[in-house]
Structure formats: structure tokens, C-alpha cells
Amino acid sequence: MDKISDYRVLIPMLKEERHDFILNEVKVRNRVLLTDLAVxxxxxxxxxxxxxxxxxxxxxIKKVHGGAISTSYHLYTYKEQEIYAHENKSVIAQKAHALLREGQVILISGGTTxxxxxxxxxxxxxxxxFTPSLxxxxQLLEHPNVQTIFIGGRLSHEAQIALGGETIQTISQVRADLCxxxxxQLDPVHGLTEFDWxxxxxxxxxxxxxxxxxxxTISEKINSIQVYKVCDARAIHTLITELNPGDPFLDPFKQLGLEIL
Amino acid sequence: MDKISDYRVLIPMLKEERHDFILNEVKVRNRVLLTDLAVxxxxxxxxxxxxxxxxxxxxxIKKVHGGAISTSYHLYTYKEQEIYAHENKSVIAQKAHALLREGQVILISGGTTxxxxxxxxxxxxxxxxFTPSLxxxxQLLEHPNVQTIFIGGRLSHEAQIALGGETIQTISQVRADLCxxxxxQLDPVHGLTEFDWxxxxxxxxxxxxxxxxxxxTISEKINSIQVYKVCDARAIHTLITELNPGDPFLDPFKQLGLEIL
DNA sequence: ACTGAATTTGCAATTTTTTGCTGCATTTTG
DNA sequence: CAAAATGCAGCAAAAAATTGCAAATTCAGT
Structure with a gap:
């Protein structure tokens, strides 16, 4: 981020470019401050x-006193309990774009990130x-270029995902490039763990x-453990957090051979 | 971790964001204290x-001494204002309750009604x-007593439902009491018709x-026809509209032997 | 390359909005 | 009934928006 903003200071932007930039900021952050944009x-x-x-x-966008907010933001019930974590999750989501290639088959599980x-x-x-998450x-239906296939099954009220035998059966028939x-919870020793069997x-x-x-994974989920184990940390090829890839906090995973973004 | 919480405190919130936050708080816990919100x-x-x-x-919301409470649960929940002919559809939905029995297996297709x-x-x-509609x-996930099973498959961007061979295959394995x-479009002669094959x-x-x-069915969809036929009007056992069951407008269907509610 | 109009941008003065505070009225609570 | 909590009106400081204007930039047409 710093790199980019330095770059931006030196080269003046055209009006259209600014508009695109602002729209993107609003889309990613859901809200922007006027003063921030000026800087x-x-x-x-x-x-x-x-x-x-x-x-x-x-x-x-919707202009408000002191900045602007996304217009589409209010429409669907998108409960964003922790505002601070949302910023981090946006950062993570954007880092993940680097892994995407045209025409891939992708599996996405649930969770706010x-x-x-x-x-x-x-x-x-x-x-x-493919996703079992409602x-x-x-969200994916908003993307015309994405062919979305819902993996059906019994829905969990809390997690809002399909679970159970039929769902797993369907997944087993998929061959995805990326998951x-x-x-x-994620821990270098105990791997990926969950509380729901x-x-x-x-x-x-x-x-x-x-x-x-x-x-x-947002960093606060790292170094904690739950009852049931999903897989070893090694089973994960790429770990993306909101932290800088060089952050020493992530060293244990680097030593296990995970790619860090 | 301190970084994050400090960060949250330092970022000023826009007025609209506060409003959203408060609305969400009210929605989630039904009542909020003024002092809590201030903190x-x-x-x-x-x-x-x-x-x-x-x-x-x-x-x-409804403001009360020391805080605020939720006015009625359905005010901010959904984009119901945007649903066309919403009033009529609510009437129809409530009439349909008469058909429900404890423990039934039910199939529900898409559509705003x-x-x-x-x-x-x-x-x-x-x-x-069971439903193929996202x-x-x-909505059904809001109902703790309902076991919801999503019928998976390729999703249609416009209709927001699962379509295609796999979906139909799954449905064929279901035995439902009610659908x-x-x-x-519905017409006494041409039956139920659709424009999407x-x-x-x-x-x-x-x-x-x-x-x-x-x-x-809202009454304005009656007596119109589309290109592809789903079934004869006779195949429908019960027809529910926003009109009075005795309305002469519905006579043709009565004569076909449909139950009218 | 030069001109002149149109657009864009930054600046300063003014107005509006937002916010916290003070003092006082009103309501709630024990 | 009295103490505490809450609500309210007015006020002032700070932040933001608006307005008018001039300098800078762009660009078409010579």
C-alpha cells in the first residue's frame, strides 16, 4: 500500500483516473473520508x-458529510459486526487476487473473509x-463472468452453509484448481482446527x-486451537493474512514451507 | 491486538455509518442503551x-427513555419495499398458512411471492x-424450526435459483407433501406457462x-400466457390469490376443480 | 508554435453542519 | 420524597460544504 501511495504522490492523476480510484476505494472499504482521499x-x-x-x-456512490459511502451497501443485509476486522478482510481478499487465472475451477467455503x-x-x-455457502x-451472483454452482444439502442455521452427507458426496465429484x-483456528503445530465436527x-x-x-486468515485467528482438526498446517499451500508477508509473526508457517502473501 | 482496538477507536465514524451501526444493534438485540452506544x-x-x-x-426505531427499541421486526430486515405488489403478496403468503401441518416435507420454488x-x-x-432458490x-434460515435443504446446482444470475440437470436430478429423489x-403466467386454458425453458x-x-x-399467484399474472408450458391448470390443486375466493374473476379455475383460497 | 476559449484546480471568505458542553427541566428509581 | 439518571435547549468550537474567483492546464484551430 505504501509503495502505491508514494507512486501516486509523484504523478498527478487525471480526473477519470481519480474517479476510478475513488470508486474502487468506496467499493473496497464501503466508506471513505474526504480528508483521506485528499491525502x-x-x-x-x-x-x-x-x-x-x-x-x-x-x-x-452516496456522498455524506465528511466523505462518501457505498450505495449498494445498505441493500442486502450484510452484517458487519466488527468494523475494524472488515478492513483487514478487504486487504486479504485483494491479495488473493494474485492467485487467480482465467478459467479456473474454484472451491470457496464459508466465513466472512x-x-x-x-x-x-x-x-x-x-x-x-463451487460453494456450499449461501x-x-x-455475492457471486453479482459477477456476470462467474459461473456459480451451489453445492446443495441440509443448511446450517448458524453458518449458513450446506452440510452433511449429500454435500460432501457432491464435493467429492469436483476437481478444483484452487480452494x-x-x-x-490456525496454529503451526496443530494445524487448521474447528469447533464443529x-x-x-x-x-x-x-x-x-x-x-x-x-x-x-486474519491474524487474530492464528495461534489458537479448537477441538477438531481439519488438516495439518502443511496441507495449506498458500496463507494470506492482512500482515506483511515478512512479519516475524508468520515465521513458523514459513518454516513449514507455506507460501505467504 | 492492542493495535487493532486502538485503531478502531481512532477512526472517526461518519454519521450515516453510526446510523447503520445503531440500526444493526437494535435489530440484533432488540434494545439498546444510550450509554452503551456512546461507549x-x-x-x-x-x-x-x-x-x-x-x-x-x-x-x-422507537426511542425510549435511556435508549431505543425495535419498532417492528420487519422494518429494516429486507428490501421489502422494493418487492412489487408487496402488500398483495403478504396477503397471499398468510392465506397459505392454512395449508401447513406439523412435520410436512415442502418444496418451494423461486419468485418474490x-x-x-x-x-x-x-x-x-x-x-x-427443499428449495432451489437462494x-x-x-429467509428460511431465520426460522429455527425449519430444516432447510438447498437443492444445489448451477445458479442462474437473474433468477437466483439453481437450474440444470443436477438440480432436477436431486429434486426427482424428493417426495414432498406440498409444493x-x-x-x-397462469391461464385456465393454457395452464401454467414460463418464458424460460x-x-x-x-x-x-x-x-x-x-x-x-x-x-x-397475484391476480395480474392470471389470464396471460408465455411460450413454454409447465402444466395444465388442473395439475394445480390449490390456487391462492390476493382476491376473495368468491371473486368471479376466479370462476374459470373453480370450474376446473381447483381449490381456491 | 501561438491564441483564446473551456475546463480544471486551488485558494479564501462565508455559511452550514456537526458535535460536545453547560445549565436546567423531566423522568425514573429506591 | 429525594437522589440519580436522562432529556432538552441553547451555545460555541471545530469540521465540512459552498461560493466566487483567479491561476493553471488542456485543446482545438489556425
């Missing part, structure tokens, strides 16, 4: 104000995505069905 | 008071419900899988 874009607050006003008139990943999935990449599927695995079975099946396992 | 949002109680006053004037039916499904009735499934069929296949499968077919 990031290295232009006066007045210009930002004018940009926001224009984008508001276009209906692209994966939901964020689904929301921010690049609009221009074609992919076939909210993830809902984005939601993280319960059925979720463990589901995730095991997803791992078996995929060539490459990616774990999107 | 959580890290602003003065006066500001919270003003926020609550504003939201009260908007009718979103069925969505409304799912939303208003009696909280106290136990049932097992929004319907989401609530969303209506494309795949949806037709899906509905045919649902009809085969159910003992009794119920059609929830």
Missing part, C-alpha cells in the same frame, strides 16, 4: 469534494466457482477435491 | 441522543423444506416430486 490523491479537499459530488450525481473475497472477486475474470453464492478455505468433514472433502489450498 | 461508538451521549432522535423520526411466503412462514411449525433459503410453485424443466420436476401442488 492519498495529493489534491485539495475541494477537488475531492467536487469528484464526490459528481459521482454522487451519477449515482455511483471468504464472503469478502467473493464480493471483491475481479469482475473481468471468468471462473467456475452468502458467498449470493479458498475459511479458517476457524460437521464443518470439519466438509472442509476435509474440499481439501481432497482441490489441487491447491489457500487459507485466507 | 461503543466513542462519542458523547448527546450525539447518540440526536442519532436516536433522527432514526426515531425516520420511523426506523414465494420469498414472502418463506419470510412469513409460521415460526412455531416444524417442517422440512433468497428463499436465506409451492412460483407462477410465471430451464425453469419449466425445474418446475416439472418439482410437480412430479410432490403430492399436492399449490400456486401462489
Amino acid at each position: 492519498k490523491l495529493n489534491i485539495s479537499e475541494d477537488t475531492v469534494r467536487r469528484d464526490l459530488k459528481y459521482l454522487d450525481e451519477q449515482g455511483k 471468504n464472503l469478502e473475497f467473493a464480493r471483491l472477486f475481479p469482475k473481468n475474470i471468468k471462473a467456475t466457482i 452468502p458467498v453464492a449470493m 479458498f478455505l475459511g479458517t476457524g 460437521e464443518v470439519v468433514q466438509l472442509k476435509k472433502a474440499m481439501i481432497l477435491a482441490s489441487k491447491k489450498i489457500v487459507s485466507l | 461503543k461508538l466513542n462519542i458523547s451521549e448527546d450525539t447518540v441522543r440526536r442519532d436516536l432522535k433522527y432514526l426515531d423520526e425516520q420511523g426506523k 414465494n420469498l414472502e411466503f418463506a419470510r412469513l412462514f409460521p415460526k412455531n411449525i416444524k417442517a422440512t423444506i 433468497p428463499v433459503a436465506m 409451492f410453485l412460483g407462477t410465471g 430451464e425453469v419449466v424443466q425445474l418446475k416439472k420436476a418439482m410437480i412430479l416430486a410432490s403430492k399436492k401442488i399449490v400456486s401462489l
Whole structure:
């Protein structure tokens, strides 16, 4: 992020570029502060104000006192309990874009980080995505280039995902290039763990069905343990957190041979 | 971890964000204390008071001494204002309650009327419900007594339902007591018709899988025709509209032997 | 390359909005 | 009934928005 903003300070942006940048910021963060934008874009607050006003008139964003918020944000019930963690999850979701290739078959499990990943999935990449998560599927329907296949079965009220024998049976018939695995708890020694036995079975099946396992994990879930084990940490090929890849906090996983992004 | 919590405190919230936050709090716990909100949002109680006053004037919450409570549970929950002819659909959904019995196995297709039916499904009735509709499934998850089973498959971007061979295959394995069929167009002579061939296949499968077919139909969809035929009007056992059962408009269906509610 | 119009951008002065505070009225609670 | 808690109105400081204007930039047409 720092790299990018430095770059931005030196080169003045065209109006259209600014607009795109602002729209992206709003999309990713759901809200932006006017002052932040002025600093990031290295232009006066007045210009930002004018940009926001224009984008508001276009209906692209909603301008409010002190900044702007996403218009689509209110529509669907997207309960974002912890605002701070949401920022991190957006960062993680965007890092994960680096792994995507045209035409991949992808498995995505549940969880709010994966939901964020689904929301921010690049609009221009074609992919076939299997998921047992209701909210993830809902998000993916917003992406015209994504072929979404819901893995059916008995739905869990709390987790809002399909669970049970039929679901696992269906997953076993899939061959995916990538699997984005939601993280319960992650520990270098005890691996990936969960508190729900059925979720463990589901995730095991997803791992078996995929060539490459990616774990999107906010750092606060690292170094904690739950009762049931899904897999060893080694079974995860790529670990993506909101931290800098060089952060010593992640060293134990690096030593296990995981790719860190 | 300290970093994160400090970070949260330092970021000022926009007024609209606070409003969203408060609405969500009210929705989740039905009541909120003014002092709690002031602490959580890290602003003065006066500001919270003003926020609550504003939201009260908007009718979103009810302000009471020392905090606020939820007005009625269904105000902020869904985009129900956007559902066309919502009033009528609510009436229809409630009439349909008369058909429900404890422990039934039920099939529900897509459509906004069925969505409304799912939303208003009696909280106290136990049932097992199969559906290929994403929004319907989401609504059903709010009902603890309902076992929801999603019929998976390739998802249609527009209709937000699962379609295709796998979906139909799964439906064919179900034996349901009741099937609530969303209506494309309904005509006494030409029967139930749709403009999407795949949806037709899906509905045919649902009809085969159910003992009794119920059609929830707003009256304006009656006496119009589309290209593909799902079934004869006679195949429908019970027709529920927003009209009075004795309305002469419904006579043609009565003569065909349909039960009218 | 030069001109001149149109657009864009930044600046300063003014207005509006937001927010916290003080003092006082009102309600709740023991 | 009295003490504590809550609500309310007005006020002032800070932040943000608006307005008018001038400098800078872009760009078409010579």
C-alpha cells in the first residue's frame, strides 16, 4: 500500500483516473473520508469534494458529510459486526487476487473473509466457482463472468452453509484448481482446527477435491486451537493474512514451507 | 491486538455509518442503551441522543427513555419495499398458512411471492423444506424450526435459483407433501406457462416430486400466457390469490376443480 | 508554435453542519 | 420524597460544504 501511495504522490492523476480510484476505494472499504482521499490523491479537499459530488450525481456512490459511502451497501443485509476486522478482510481478499487465472475451477467455503473475497472477486475474470455457502453464492451472483454452482444439502442455521452427507458426496465429484478455505483456528503445530465436527468433514472433502489450498486468515485467528482438526498446517499451500508477508509473526508457517502473501 | 482496538477507536465514524451501526444493534438485540452506544461508538451521549432522535423520526426505531427499541421486526430486515405488489403478496403468503401441518416435507420454488411466503412462514411449525432458490433459503434460515435443504446446482444470475440437470436430478429423489410453485403466467386454458425453458424443466420436476401442488399467484399474472408450458391448470390443486375466493374473476379455475383460497 | 476559449484546480471568505458542553427541566428509581 | 439518571435547549468550537474567483492546464484551430 505504501509503495502505491508514494507512486501516486509523484504523478498527478487525471480526473477519470481519480474517479476510478475513488470508486474502487468506496467499493473496497464501503466508506471513505474526504480528508483521506485528499491525502492519498495529493489534491485539495475541494477537488475531492467536487469528484464526490459528481459521482454522487451519477449515482455511483452516496456522498455524506465528511466523505462518501457505498450505495449498494445498505441493500442486502450484510452484517458487519466488527468494523475494524472488515478492513483487514478487504486487504486479504485483494491479495488473493494474485492467485487467480482465467478459467479456473474454484472451491470457496464459508466465513466472512471468504464472503469478502467473493464480493471483491475481479469482475473481468471468468471462473467456475463451487460453494456450499449461501452468502458467498449470493455475492457471486453479482459477477456476470462467474459461473456459480451451489453445492446443495441440509443448511446450517448458524453458518449458513450446506452440510452433511449429500454435500460432501457432491464435493467429492469436483476437481478444483484452487480452494479458498475459511479458517476457524490456525496454529503451526496443530494445524487448521474447528469447533464443529460437521464443518470439519466438509472442509476435509474440499481439501481432497482441490489441487491447491489457500487459507485466507486474519491474524487474530492464528495461534489458537479448537477441538477438531481439519488438516495439518502443511496441507495449506498458500496463507494470506492482512500482515506483511515478512512479519516475524508468520515465521513458523514459513518454516513449514507455506507460501505467504 | 492492542493495535487493532486502538485503531478502531481512532477512526472517526461518519454519521450515516453510526446510523447503520445503531440500526444493526437494535435489530440484533432488540434494545439498546444510550450509554452503551456512546461507549461503543466513542462519542458523547448527546450525539447518540440526536442519532436516536433522527432514526426515531425516520420511523426506523422507537426511542425510549435511556435508549431505543425495535419498532417492528420487519422494518429494516429486507428490501421489502422494493418487492412489487408487496402488500398483495403478504396477503397471499398468510392465506397459505392454512395449508401447513406439523412435520410436512415442502418444496418451494423461486419468485418474490414465494420469498414472502418463506419470510412469513409460521415460526412455531416444524417442517422440512427443499428449495432451489437462494433468497428463499436465506429467509428460511431465520426460522429455527425449519430444516432447510438447498437443492444445489448451477445458479442462474437473474433468477437466483439453481437450474440444470443436477438440480432436477436431486429434486426427482424428493417426495414432498406440498409444493409451492412460483407462477410465471397462469391461464385456465393454457395452464401454467414460463418464458424460460430451464425453469419449466425445474418446475416439472418439482410437480412430479410432490403430492399436492399449490400456486401462489397475484391476480395480474392470471389470464396471460408465455411460450413454454409447465402444466395444465388442473395439475394445480390449490390456487391462492390476493382476491376473495368468491371473486368471479376466479370462476374459470373453480370450474376446473381447483381449490381456491 | 501561438491564441483564446473551456475546463480544471486551488485558494479564501462565508455559511452550514456537526458535535460536545453547560445549565436546567423531566423522568425514573429506591 | 429525594437522589440519580436522562432529556432538552441553547451555545460555541471545530469540521465540512459552498461560493466566487483567479491561476493553471488542456485543446482545438489556425
